[in-house]
Amino acid sequence: MTDAPRRYADxxxxxxxxxxxxxxxxxxxxxxxxxxxxxxxxxxxAYGRWFPEARLNVCRNxxxxxxxxxxxxxxxxxxxSPVTGTQRTITYGQLQDEVSVLAGLLADLGVGHGDxxxxxxxxxxxxxxxxxxxxxxxxxxxVVFGGFAANELAARIEDAAPKVILAASCGxxxxxxxxxxxxxxxxxxxxxxxxxxxxILQRPQAVADMTEGRDRDWATSVAQARRDGRRAxxxxxxxxxxxxxxxxSGTTGRPKGVVRDSGGYxxxxxxxxxxxxxxxxxxxxxxxxxxxxxxxxSYIVYAPLLHGCTTVLYEGKPVGTPxxxxxxxxxxxxxxxxxxxxxxxxxxxxxxDPRAQKLADYDLxxxxxxFLAGERADPDSVAWAERALGKPVIDHWWQTxxxxxxxxxxxxxxxxxxxxxxxxxxxxxxxxxxxxxxGKPVPTGTMGTIALKLPLPPSCLPTLWNADERFxxxxxxxxxGYYDTSDAxxxxxxxxxxxxxxxxxxxxxAGHRLSTGGMEAVLASHPDVAECAVIGIRDALKGExxxxxxxxxxxxxxxxxxxxxxxxxxxxxxxxxxxxFRLALTVGRLPKTRSxxxxxxxxxxxADGEDFAMPPTIEDPAVLEEIGVSLKERGIGG
Ligand code: COA
Ligand code: AMP
Numbered sequence: 001m002t003d004a005p006r007r008y009a010d011x012x013x014x015x016x017x018x019x020x021x022x023x024x025x026x027x028x029x030x031x032x033x034x035x036x037x038x039x040x041x042x043x044x045x046a047y048g049r050w051f052p053e054a055r056l057n058v059c060r061n062x063x064x065x066x067x068x069x070x071x072x073x074x075x076x077x078x079x080x081s082p083v084t085g086t087q088r089t090i091t092y093g094q095l096q097d098e099v100s101v102l103a104g105l106l107a108d109l110g111v112g113h114g115d116x117x118x119x120x121x122x123x124x125x126x127x128x129x130x131x132x133x134x135x136x137x138x139x140x141x142x143v144v145f146g147g148f149a150a151n152e153l154a155a156r157i158e159d160a161a162p163k164v165i166l167a168a169s170c171g172x173x174x175x176x177x178x179x180x181x182x183x184x185x186x187x188x189x190x191x192x193x194x195x196x197x198x199x200i201l202q203r204p205q206a207v208a209d210m211t212e213g214r215d216r217d218w219a220t221s222v223a224q225a226r227r228d229g230r231r232a233x234x235x236x237x238x239x240x241x242x243x244x245x246x247x248x249s250g251t252t253g254r255p256k257g258v259v260r261d262s263g264g265y266x267x268x269x270x271x272x273x274x275x276x277x278x279x280x281x282x283x284x285x286x287x288x289x290x291x292x293x294x295x296x297x298s299y300i301v302y303a304p305l306l307h308g309c310t311t312v313l314y315e316g317k318p319v320g321t322p323x324x325x326x327x328x329x330x331x332x333x334x335x336x337x338x339x340x341x342x343x344x345x346x347x348x349x350x351x352x353d354p355r356a357q358k359l360a361d362y363d364l365x366x367x368x369x370x371f372l373a374g375e376r377a378d379p380d381s382v383a384w385a386e387r388a389l390g391k392p393v394i395d396h397w398w399q400t401x402x403x404x405x406x407x408x409x410x411x412x413x414x415x416x417x418x419x420x421x422x423x424x425x426x427x428x429x430x431x432x433x434x435x436x437x438x439g440k441p442v443p444t445g446t447m448g449t450i451a452l453k454l455p456l457p458p459s460c461l462p463t464l465w466n467a468d469e470r471f472x473x474x475x476x477x478x479x480x481g482y483y484d485t486s487d488a489x490x491x492x493x494x495x496x497x498x499x500x501x502x503x504x505x506x507x508x509x510a511g512h513r514l515s516t517g518g519m520e521a522v523l524a525s526h527p528d529v530a531e532c533a534v535i536g537i538r539d540a541l542k543g544e545x546x547x548x549x550x551x552x553x554x555x556x557x558x559x560x561x562x563x564x565x566x567x568x569x570x571x572x573x574x575x576x577x578x579x580x581f582r583l584a585l586t587v588g589r590l591p592k593t594r595s596x597x598x599x600x601x602x603x604x605x606x607a608d609g610e611d612f613a614m615p616p617t618i619e620d621p622a623v624l625e626e627i628g629v630s631l632k633e634r635g636i637g638g
Contacts, residue, residue, distance in 0.1 A: 006413060006414065007413070007414050008410055008413050008414045008416060008425060011275075011410075011413055011428060012425070012426060012427075012428055014428075015428030015429045015457070016429070016431055019039060019040055019429070019455075020038060020039045020040065022039075022428060022429075023039040023040070023050070023051075023267060023429070023457075023458060024036060024038070024039050026267050026268075026270070026271045026458075027039070027051065027054075027263075027267045029267070029270045029271070030056060030061055030263070030266050030267060030270065030306075031056065031060060031061055031065050032054050032055065032056045032263075033055040033056055033057065033236035034053065034054055034055040034056075034236070035054060036051040036052075036053065036054035036239065036263070037053060037054075038051075038052070038053070039051060040052075040455065042455065044240070045240075045462045045463065046462065046463055046468065046471060046472060046476060047454040047455045047456065047462075047476070047483075048454075048455045049240045049261070049462060050239065050240070050261065050263060050264035050267075050458045051239035051240070051263035051264060051267070051458075052239070052240060053239075054238075054239040054263050055236040055237065055238055055239065056236060056237070056239060056262060056263055056266065057135070057136065057138070057234035057235060057236050057237060058135040058243055058262050058265070058266055058302070058306075059099060059103075059132045059133070059135040059136035059234050060136075060234035061266055061306055062132060062135070062301075062302060062305035062306050063076070063092065063095050063096050063099055063132060063305065064096055064234060066092045066305075066308045067092040067093050067095065067096040068096075071092045071281075071282075071308055072091060072092055072093035072096075073091050073092075073093060074091060074092055074282065074308075074310065075089045075090065075091055075092075075310045076090055076091060076092040076094075076095040076305060076310060076311070077089070077090040077095065077125050077128060077310070077311055077313055078090075078284075078310060078311070078312050078313065078334050079123075079124065079125050079313045079315065080312055080313070080314050080315070080316070080330050080333075080334070081123070081124075081314075081315035081316065082315070082316040082321040082322065082326065083172040083173075083174065083315055083316055083321055084172060084205070084315065088125060090125055092308075095129075095132070098125075098129045099129050099132045099133050099136060100133075100136065100231040100232055100233070101222060101225050101226050101230065101231055102129050102130065102133040102222060102225075103133035103134075103136040103137050103231070103232035104225050104230030104231045104232040105199075105221055105222060105225040105230060106133055106134070106137060106139070106164065106232075107137060107230070107232050108225065108230055109163070109164050109196070109197050109199075110163055110164075110196060111134070111137055111139050111163050111164055112137060112138070112139065113137065113138035113139065113235060113237060113241075114138065114139070114140065114241070114242075115137075115139045115140070115162075115163045116139070116140045116141075116142060116160045116161060116162040116163065116245070117130070117134050117139050117140070117141050117142070117162050117163065117164055117165070117166065118141075118142050118143075118144060118153075118156065118157055118160055118162040118164075118165045118166070118195070119131065119141055119142065119143040119144065119165075119166050119167075120143075120144045120146065120153060120165065120166075120167040120168070120180055120183075120184055121143070121146070121166065121167060121168045121171075121180075121201065121291075122146050122168055122170075122171035122172065122180075122315065123290060123291060123313055123314065123315040124168060124201070124203075124313075124315065125313060126166075126168070126201050126218065127143070127168075127291050128291070128300075128301055128313065130166045131143065131244070131291070131297075131301055132301075132305075133232075134244075135243055135262075136232055136233075136234050136235065137232060137235055138235045138237040138241060139163075140160075140242045140243065140244055140245060141243075141244045141245075142156060142160045142162065142244060142245040142246065142247065142257070143244070143246065143291055143292055143297070144156050144247070144292060145290060145292025145293065145578065146171040146178060146180065146290075146292060147292070147512075147576050147577050147578030148292075148575065148576040148578060149183065149572070149573055149574055149575055149576035149577075150183045150184075150186035150187040150190065151187070151190065151573075151574045151575070152255070152574075152575060152576055153183060153184065153187035154186075154187040154188075154190040154191045155247075155254065155255060156247050156255065156257075157187055157188065157191040157193055157195070158191045158192055158193050159247070159255075159257055159465060159466065160245055160257065160465065161193045162193075162195050163195060163196055163197075164195050164196060164197045164198065164199065165184065165188075165195045165197075165198045165199075166198070166199045166201075166218075167180055167181065167184050167198060167199075167200055167201070168180055168200070168201040168203055169181050169200060169201065169202050169203050169205075169206050169207055169208035170203050170205050170206035170208075172203075172205055172315070174316075174317055174320045174321055177205045177206045179206045179208070180208075181200065181206075181208030181209065184198070185211065195214075196214075197214060197215075197216060198211070198214055198215045198216070199215075199216050199218050199221060200215050200216065200217060200218055201218040201219075202217060202218065202219065237262055238262070238263075239261065239262055239263020239264065240261050240262070240263065240462070241261065241262050242259050242260060242261060242262070242465075243260050243261065243262045243265060244259075244260050244297065245257045245258065245259055245260075245465045246258050246260065246294055246297060246400055248294070248400040248401075248513055249506055249513050249514050249515035249518065250474065250515060256464050256467070256470070256474065257464050257465030257466070257467065258294075258400050258401055258461045258464065258465075259461055259462060259463050259464060259465050260297075260403055260459070260461065261462055263458075264457075264458030264459050264460075265302065265403055265458070265459045266302075266306055267458045267459075268403070268404050268429075268457060268458040268459035269298055269302055269303040269306055269307075269403075269404060269459065270303070270306050270307055271428070272303060272404050272405065272427070273285075273303050273304070273306070273307040273309070274307075274412050275410050275412040275413045276396070276404075276405060276408050276409075276410050276411065276412060276413075276427065277338050277340075277369070277371065277411065277412065278338075278368065278369070278411035278412035279304075279307065279309060279337060279338050279412075281307055281308035281309060282308060282309065282310075283309050283310070283337040283338070284309065284310045284311075284312065284334050284335050284336045284337055284366075285299070285303075285304040285309045285310070285311055285312070285336070285337065285338050285340075286311075286312035286314065286327075286330060286331060286334070286336040286338070286339050286340070287299035287300045287304075287311070287312075287339075287340040287341075288314050288318065288327060288339070288340065288341040288342075288345060289340070289341070289342065289374070289511075293374075293400075293511075293512070294398070294399075294400040294403060295340070295342075295373060295374060295398075297403070298403055298404055299340055300313060303404075310334070312330060312334055312336060314330055317348075318341070318345035318346075318348050318349050319348045319349060319351075319352050323352070323353075323358065324348075324349045324352035324353035324358050325353070325358030325359070325361055325362065327339065327341065327345070327349065328358055328359050328361070328362040328364060329361075329362055331362065331364055331366075331367050332362035332363050332364055335366045336366065336367055337366055337367060337368050338367075338368060338369055338371065339367060339369075339370045339371070340370075340371040340372075340373070341370070341371075341372065342372065342373065342374040342375060342510070342511030343372050343374070343375055343376070343377040343378065343381055343382075343395075343511070343543065344374075344375065344510040344511050344541065344542055344543055345511075346372065346377075346381045346384075346385055347378075347381050347540070347541050348541060350381060350384050350385075351541065356384075356387075356388035359388055359389070364389065364391075367389070367391060368391060368392075369391055369392045369393070369394055369411060370385055370389060370391060370392070370393045370394070371394045371395075371396060371408075372393065372394065372395045372396070373395070373396050373397065373398055373405070374508070374511035375508040375510075375511045375543045375544075376421075376499060376500070376501070376508075376543065377395040377421070377423075378421075379420035379421045382395060382418075382420050382421075383420060386418075392409075392411065392415065392418065393418070394408065394409045394411065394418070394424075395408075395409075395421075395422070395423045395424070396408030396409065396423050396424070397423040397487075397497065397499045399485065399487075400513070401460060401461045401475070402456070402459065402460045402461075403459040403460065403461075404427070404459050405427050406426065406427060406430050406432070406452070406485070406497075407423040407424055407425055407426050407427065407430070407432070407497040407499075408423060408424055408425075408427055409424035409425070410425075410427070419494075419496055421498055422492070422496040422497060422498045423496075423497050423498065423499055424496055424497065425495050425496060425497065426497065427457070428457065429456070429457025429458065430452055430456075430457060431452060431453035432450060432451075432452055432453075432491070432497065433450070433451050433452075433453060433482065434446070434447070434448040434449070434450055434451075434489060434490065434491050435448050435449050435450075435451050435479055435482070436448050436449075437449075439451075439478075439479045439480070439482075444491060444492065444493050445490060445491075445492055445493065446490065447488055447489065447490050447500060448488065448489070448490075449478075449479075449484065449485070449486070449487070449488055449489075449503055450485045450487050450488070450489045450497070450499070451478075451479045451482035451483065451484055451485060452482060452483040452485060453481065453482050454476075454481055454482060454483060456483055460483075486502055486503050486504045486506070487499050487500075487501070487502060487503065488500045488501055488502070488503050505517045505600075507535075507536030507544045507546060508536070508543055508544055509536070509539075509542050509543065509544055509545060509546065509578075509579070509580050510541075510542040510543065510580065511543070512578050512580075514546065514575075514578075514579055516534040516535060516536060516546060516600075517534075518575060519534040519546055519548065519571055519575065519579060519581060520532055520533065520534045520548075522570055522571050522574045522575060523548055523550055523567055523570070523571070523584070525570075526550075526563075526566065526567060526570060527553075528552055528553055528556045528558055528563060529550045529551070529552065529553065529567075530550075530551045530552060530553040530554070531550075531551045531590060532548060532549060532550045532551070532590075533548070533549045533590055533598045533600055533603065534546055534547065534548045534549075535547055535549075535600050535603050535604045535607065536604065537604065537607040537608060537636060538607070538608045542580065545580060545582070545583070546579065546580065546581050546583070547583045547585070547607060547636070548567060548571075548581065548583060548584040548585065549584075549585050549587050549590060549603070549627070549630075550563070550567065550584055550585070550586055550587070551586075551587060551588065551589060551590060552586060560585075560586040563584065563586060564583075564584040564585075564586070567581075567584040568581055568582055568584060583634065583636075585630045585631070585634065587626060587627060587630050588623075588626060589620075589623045589626065590623065591603060591618065591619075591620075591623040591624045591627060592618075592619050592623075593615065593617040593618060593619060594617055594618075594619050595617070599615055599618065599624070602615055602624060603624075603627055606624065606627060606628050606631060606637050607631050607636050607637050608637070609637050
């Protein structure tokens with residue numbers, strides 16, 4: 001990128017005006033088995049495909065070229081695990097060894113190019129070895145977040161149809177050990193698709209029972225594969241071949257399998273490390289997310305390793321493991337240059353240590369910036385972190401669908417003035433517009449739906465797994481020629497993008513993306529519930545929290561507190577603890593329009609204590625008053 005423009009505005013303009021030149025230049029940072037001769041083919045796929053004739057192996061780019069290019073002794077992964085009281089450092093040389101042996105073992109289990117592998121593991125190095133081993137073979141991994149229940153895991157197993165599943169016996173939360181294996185067994189029982197084998201990493205905190213003939217012990221299998229010399233070399237794949245499927249909440253209970261292709265992802269992530277995060281190879285990058293989320297896929301695993309950095313794999317929380325100084329300790333101890341977390345984590349730290357006194361215990365001289373994403377960053381928390389750290393605090397906006405930032409502040413190109421509450425400007429390749437309901441651009445400074453003019457840049461999803469039509473319907477039909485982000489927002493006169501919230505029924509709880517439609521489906525299946533609605537209400541710590549309203553079937557006279565306990569348990573059991581569903585209010589009626597549409601947006605305004613206009617189409621205004629009273633009884637709203 002030596003002769004590329006170095007000012008943000010020129011660079012962004014060049015990325016749109018000369019798409020081929022811009023991305024072929026960025027692609028030079030990748031080792032290709034067959035280098036791309038053109039960047040984009042608009043004739044392929046739903047809106048075109050990136051690097052259509054090129055071939056590469058993502059694992060070779062993330063591991064071997066560093067191990068063989070002078071970084072064999074540099075730490076690739078630092079596993080820092082306050083919940084187990086352990087730390088482990090894995091160099092690039094060791095990572096190459098671990099990954100090639102595990103890939104050999106997977107190949108022996110029949111895993112090859114294009115096969116799916118489900119990964120149900122906590123934040124342990126073996127989870128990264130697995131993702132990379134899949135990439136080495138050209139297999140497609142699908143990581144499932146540990147906070148989901150068996151049902152959700154079953155839905156993903158059924159859709160991805162994995163040949164094998166790799167899981168750990170447990171995850172560790174500060175207050176409890178979460179036994180994963182019973183959840184895995186239940187999920188496989190419920191799924192019509194059965195994997196041929198499961199490889200189980202036994203952790204001492206909860207040793208799992210094994211199923212004869214299906215389950216294999218990780219440690220003994222890997223040791224045997226090593227003794228037998230079962231190593232696999234990287235398999236070159238098409239740049240357009242999927243690297244992974246990551247399921248995310250859709251507007252129905254059925255999750256969407258976001259497909260990530262191989263070549264475009266490597267190019268976009270590598271570009272971002274230099275130009276957005278301003279990180280150099282060899283530096284230490286700490287992304288405090290979870291590998292079950294897109295942020296974890298991109299910035300715990302792939303981007304830092306593709307760039308030859310050291311990635312910190314942190315198995316702990318921002319607070320309570322042991323205290324609100326945890327992130328600062330990790331940053332100081334490992335010489336972190338860039339920290340990336342969710343605003344919720346920052347709010348949790350601020351709540352416990354409002355004067356940031358814990359910071360005084362640590363030397364953060366090597367830390368250059370804090371990046372935030374996953375949910376709206378409230379200006380108070382951003383300002384607090386700026387004051388406490390004395391470093392840039394950068395909000396940036398993205399989605400599982402894009403795999404990297406849509407808008408951000410490109411510190412490595414030209415640091416833009418920070419505006420609190422805004423995610424700064426579009427990244428290269430994103431042609432961002434704010435549209436009204438009719439698809440017309442709104443005036444500057446006016447709120448609308450943020451849409452991205454097609455084509456989307458590299459790394460963005462080409463489709464949904466086995467669901468091309470759902471992909472088109474979900475994203476490409478609302479505004480023809482555009483990708484609908486389903487985020488509402490504003491672009492100001494300086495071109496700064498502010499993201500205000502979802503336009504669909506997705507809510508963001510502690511940076512975790514959840515579907516209220518999915519929770520409604522669970523409540524509606526309770527035998528006493530006639531109808532229900534779930535909305536996201538403002539929460540000082542988690543940004544949003546789900547709140548359910550249920551109307552009982554006639555003749556049911558169960559006490560509301562008993563029903564609430566049952567409903568809370570049901571959501572936890574069927575979606576998982578991550579839904580953080582704790583409120584289920586029994587009400588007489590739900591507010592509706594005359595055509596029967598539930599007025600969820602108005603209910604939310606009441607719950608958030610905001611002014612609202614009485615919807616002209618409301619069937620009976622008294623119902624809204626009743627909702628307000630029910631909420632007030634629980635200390636919610638005005
Ligand atoms: N496996 C199993 N259970 C999990 C889990 C996992 N990986 N992650 C969370 N859970 C459980 C929690 O233990 C909790 O269970 P509980 O109801 O028994 O207490 C529940 O899911 C809700 O978790 P969470 O919403 O995270 O709340 P919390 O009170 O445990 O923690 C914070 C609050 C702020 C510390 C935590 O939400 C946090 O670290 N947030 C940042 C999130 C983040 O980085 N997101 C990444 C998006 S980029
Ligand atoms: P996920 O797919 O889990 O990454 O969630 C994506 C959604 O999170 C987006 O559609 C936004 O609604 C929200 N989001 C992510 N980052 C930001 C941000 N920086 N500001 C506001 N909302 C954000």
